[in-house]
Amino acid sequence: MSTAAFDPWAALAEIRKQAKARADPKAPPDPAPAGRARLGRLDGLGGGHLAPAVSAPRADAWLADIALSIGRAVAAGAEREADAEGWLLLIRPEGDRLVVAPHIVAELDGAGLLPRLPAAVERSTYAARARPPEWWNRDDEPQAGDRCRCGGRSFWTERDRPGGWRCSTCHPPLHLGIDHVLVVTTERTEP
Ligand SMILES: [Zn+2]
Known part of the structure; x- marks a missing residue:
């Protein structure tokens, strides 16, 4: 499986950083290239899609962006892997993974933004079957x-x-x- 490279702690650190940035709407997006690269892997967690620092409610745009990524993955036929800790794990047919932290899933759900999700499977074969x-x-x-x-x-x-x-x-x-x-x-x- 290609899951070995995924580091949930690095992802969590990025999520906390995002949350902190959202708490302070004047804070500019972190331009650190390393951070961007990591966010890019976690399609949907905000990498490269931060809303401009204008007066718009960034938290909503950020959440909507994640909801959009989830919706796209589901529409592309992604499988959802069961996760005991509440992480949302979507594996696209080509093997790419979309990972969303439990508290963000809860936030999306609370905001009515969580797309309808497919039934969970124990272990997706998509990554293993990607050629x-x-x-x-x-x-x-x-x-x-x-x-x-x-x-x-x-x-x-x-x-x-x-x-x-x-x-x-x-x-x-x-x-x-x-x-x-x-x-x-x-x-x-x-x-
Ligand atoms: Zn082909």
Whole structure:
């Protein structure tokens, strides 16, 4: 899984910093590049989307921005992983994770901004099943549930020459006759 790199404590520190910034509407957004990079990973926690420091109620804009990110992830077909501590974990089909802290989830809910969420699953397979548009190990065959970053679920390889696999959408085998191509589709059969 790709969860190892996620540091909830760093995320929490950023959330506290955001909360502090919201408490003082005159405080300018933190321009620290490191902070921005981390926020970028946590799509929806405010990275790069801080409202301008005008008189507008920044807290509301900030919350609405997170609600929008959540709504987009759900619309894209994200799965929600169950979390005992109340973190909202959404995993997009391409494997990207959206993580929202429990108190922000509560705040969104209280403000009526929390989008309708899908039923939680124990462990999303999306990150594990995310594939690049091409890879070079022929023995690493596409498995049920695998999908390209484009959402494609069809991969092909050359029948006669040992080589890797490619996404049929990103890299269609236009230069090859159908007889020379072995296509594997990875639709999941279970509901
Ligand atoms: Zn693709």
